[in-house]
Structure formats: structure tokens, C-alpha cells
Amino acid sequence: xxxxTQEALADKAMVSLTAxxxxxxxxxxxxxxxDQVRRALEEAGIIFxxxxxxxxxxxxxxxxxxxxKR
Numbered sequence: 001x002x003x004x005t006q007e008a009l010a011d012k013a014m015v016s017l018t019a020x021x022x023x024x025x026x027x028x029x030x031x032x033x034x035d036q037v038r039r040a041l042e043e044a045g046i047i048f049x050x051x052x053x054x055x056x057x058x059x060x061x062x063x064x065x066x067x068x069k070r
Contacts, residue, residue: 002044013040 004012010020013036023029023037038048 002041002046004044009037009040012044013037 002009006020006024007017010017013020013033015033015036019029019033020037023034042048
């Protein structure tokens with residue numbers, strides 16, 4: 001989707017790489033850490049949905065592509 005590395009996501013979310021890795025493994029992190037990661041992904045065009053089924057939707061017009069300038 002975004003082709004971001006863990007380091008890039010941690011940087012964009014302003015969280016530590018260790019905290020991001022804990023979140024990805026389903027380990028406990030501060031609520032603020034999860035919120036910052038969610039906001040960074042939403043700003044990049046990822047939409048989280050939870051209407052009966054939990055999932056994500058992609059706003060293709062907002063996804064940054066390495067070959068396209070925004």
C-alpha cells in the first residue's frame with residue numbers, strides 16, 4: 001500500500017521504532033502511541049473501518065507513490 005519501512009512509519013508517527021514493533025506484534029503500548037500511528041496512516045490515505053467487520057480502506061487519490069510527486 002504505502003511501501004513505508006517501519007522506520008519511516010515510526011518517524012511519520014513520531015513514535016519510537018521499539019514502540020511501533022511492539023504495536024505490530026500486538027503487545028501493550030500507550031494509547032497515545034497507537035493513536036499517533038493511526039493518525040499517520042490516515043494522513044497518508046488509509047481509512048480504518050469497523051462497520052460489522054474491522055478492516056481498512058484505501059483512498060487511492062491520497063496514497064503517496066514513489067513515482068508520483070504530490
